Amino acid sequence: PGKKVLIVYAHQEPKSFNGSLLKIAVEELTKQGCSVTVSDLYAMHLGGSPPMPQVVSVLWMLRDGPEMTVNRKNLSSFCKAGLLPLLTGSWKKAGTRFHFLSAQFPLFWFSMPAILKGWMDRVLVQGFAYDLSKSYDGGLLQDKLSLFSFTTGGTTEMYSKGGIGGDIRYVLWPMQHGIMHFCGLKVLEPHICYAPENVSVEKRKEMLSAWTQRLKTLWKEEPIDCSPEWYFK
Amino acid sequence: PGKKVLIVYAHQEPKSFNGSLLKIAVEELTKQGCSVTVSDLYAMHLGGSPPMPQVVSVLWMLRDGPEMTVNRKNLSSFCKAGLLPLLTGSWKKAGTRFHFLSAQFPLFWFSMPAILKGWMDRVLVQGFAYDLSKSYDGGLLQDKLSLFSFTTGGTTEMYSKGGIGGDIRYVLWPMQHGIMHFCGLKVLEPHICYAPENVSVEKRKEMLSAWTQRLKTLWKEEPIDCSPEWYFK
Numbered sequence: 001p002g003k004k005v006l007i008v009y010a011h012q013e014p015k016s017f018n019g020s021l022l023k024i025a026v027e028e029l030t031k032q033g034c035s036v037t038v039s040d041l042y043a044m045h046l047g048g049s050p051p052m053p054q055v056v057s058v059l060w061m062l063r064d065g066p067e068m069t070v071n072r073k074n075l076s077s078f079c080k081a082g083l084l085p086l087l088t089g090s091w092k093k094a095g096t097r098f099h100f101l102s103a104q105f106p107l108f109w110f111s112m113p114a115i116l117k118g119w120m121d122r123v124l125v126q127g128f129a130y131d132l133s134k135s136y137d138g139g140l141l142q143d144k145l146s147l148f149s150f151t152t153g154g155t156t157e158m159y160s161k162g163g164i165g166g167d168i169r170y171v172l173w174p175m176q177h178g179i180m181h182f183c184g185l186k187v188l189e190p191h192i193c194y195a196p197e198n199v200s201v202e203k204r205k206e207m208l209s210a211w212t213q214r215l216k217t218l219w220k221e222e223p224i225d226c227s228p229e230w231y232f233k
Numbered sequence: 234p235g236k237k238v239l240i241v242y243a244h245q246e247p248k249s250f251n252g253s254l255l256k257i258a259v260e261e262l263t264k265q266g267c268s269v270t271v272s273d274l275y276a277m278h279l280g281g282s283p284p285m286p287q288v289v290s291v292l293w294m295l296r297d298g299p300e301m302t303v304n305r306k307n308l309s310s311f312c313k314a315g316l317l318p319l320l321t322g323s324w325k326k327a328g329t330r331f332h333f334l335s336a337q338f339p340l341f342w343f344s345m346p347a348i349l350k351g352w353m354d355r356v357l358v359q360g361f362a363y364d365l366s367k368s369y370d371g372g373l374l375q376d377k378l379s380l381f382s383f384t385t386g387g388t389t390e391m392y393s394k395g396g397i398g399g400d401i402r403y404v405l406w407p408m409q410h411g412i413m414h415f416c417g418l419k420v421l422e423p424h425i426c427y428a429p430e431n432v433s434v435e436k437r438k439e440m441l442s443a444w445t446q447r448l449k450t451l452w453k454e455e456p457i458d459c460s461p462e463w464y465f466k
Contacts, residue, residue, distance in 0.1 A: 109415075110406070110407035110412065114348070114353075115351075117344065118348075161461075166410070166461050174407060179343065231399075231403070
C-alpha cells in the first residue's frame, strides 16, 4: 500500500489482450492502495510537446532523493534524444517517484517493440539511471523493482530449451540484465502469456485471472537472481 | 562482383566511428563492383513521405523473384506500420534486390538502437519476410546473407563469459537468430568494435583497417551455424 507504480505500456489497441492485462494491473494495484501511473507510449506519440517543467518532473519522478541534479548535460541529452513527445499529462504528478516499474507489451522479434526500446534509450540516460562507475548493483535506480509482462506469438514449446526459439530466458537477458539490472533495479519473474491469439476464450480468461492472482501477492515476491546462471544454466 | 548490398545505418553523426565503418564498407564493396544502397535511418526521418510507388519498390528490392505479391494486406500493414517516413530517395533504385543485408550501429542497451528495431518491426512484415509456416530455414528471405556490424560501450572483457555483461553472443541471439535467421537469411560472423571511445587513436585505426581487410574476403566466408550451441555452448 502506498507504493508508486509506473507502467510503461506499448500496444496500440485498448481492446487487445495486452490492453486487458494493463487494465487488470491498474485496477488490482489501485485497489491495493498503490498509486499507479501509466505511460501509454503509442497514445503519447499522438500528443504534442509538453513544456520543459514536465521533463524535469519525469527525471524527478523516476529517481529518488534530492541528490538528483538536472544539469544542462543530462537535460539536453534528454531533450535531444526526443523524450519530449513522449511526455504528456500522465507525467504531471510530479514529486511521485516510483518504487515499481512494469512494462506491458507484445514481444516483437525476440525483443520489445521499437517504441518501448525508444523509451529505454531516451529515458535511461547517463547521470540519471547509471553513471560511469555506477551500474548493475550500484546503478542509480537501485532498490526499485521491475517486471516485464508480455505476450508472445510463439507457444511455450517453441520457447523451450529444445524449441526453435530457444529458452525464453535467452530473450530476457538483454532486457532484464542489460537494462534493468544495469540501472540497479531488482527484477521480478517475468509474466508471460504465450500465444494468446491461438488459444481458446476459456484459456485466455484463465491467463487473465492468473495475472490478477499474481498481482495480489506481488509485493511478497523475491526478485530473481539476475545472473548468467538464471538465464543460461 | 555484381552483388547487391543494402546497409541499414543507425548513427546520427557522419564523423562518428560508426560513420567511418559505414564509409569503409561503402567504398570497399563499391570497389569490388557491388551495388551498394545505404538506408541512413536518422537522415531518413528528416525527410517527408515518399509517394506510394516507392513503398512497392522497397518490397521489390528486398525480396527476389516475381512471386512477390504486393497484396492489399501486406502493403497496408506496411503503410500503417509507419514505413513511409523511412523511405526516401535512396530506395529509388527499384528493381535492385539485395543479396546481402548489413546493419551498422552502436549497441544500445544490449540491443540495437530503437530506430533500427523500428526498421525491423516495420519492414519485416508477415507475407513479405516470413509467413505462417515459412520461417527460419524456410523464411521468405532465404539465400540472402546478413551481417551485424556494431560498436560497444563495454570492453571485450566485460562481454566475455565471466564478464559482467556476459558473453557477447548472448546479445546476438535475439538479433541474429530471432530476426535474421527467422526470416531465412544466413548470418555471417558479426563484426564488433569494442569500446572505440576508450582506446587510442592507433587502436581505432587498426580497428578500421581490420574492417577493410575483412571486407576484401567477405564473399568467401561461410555463414555461422545459427543454432543455440553457437550462442550458449
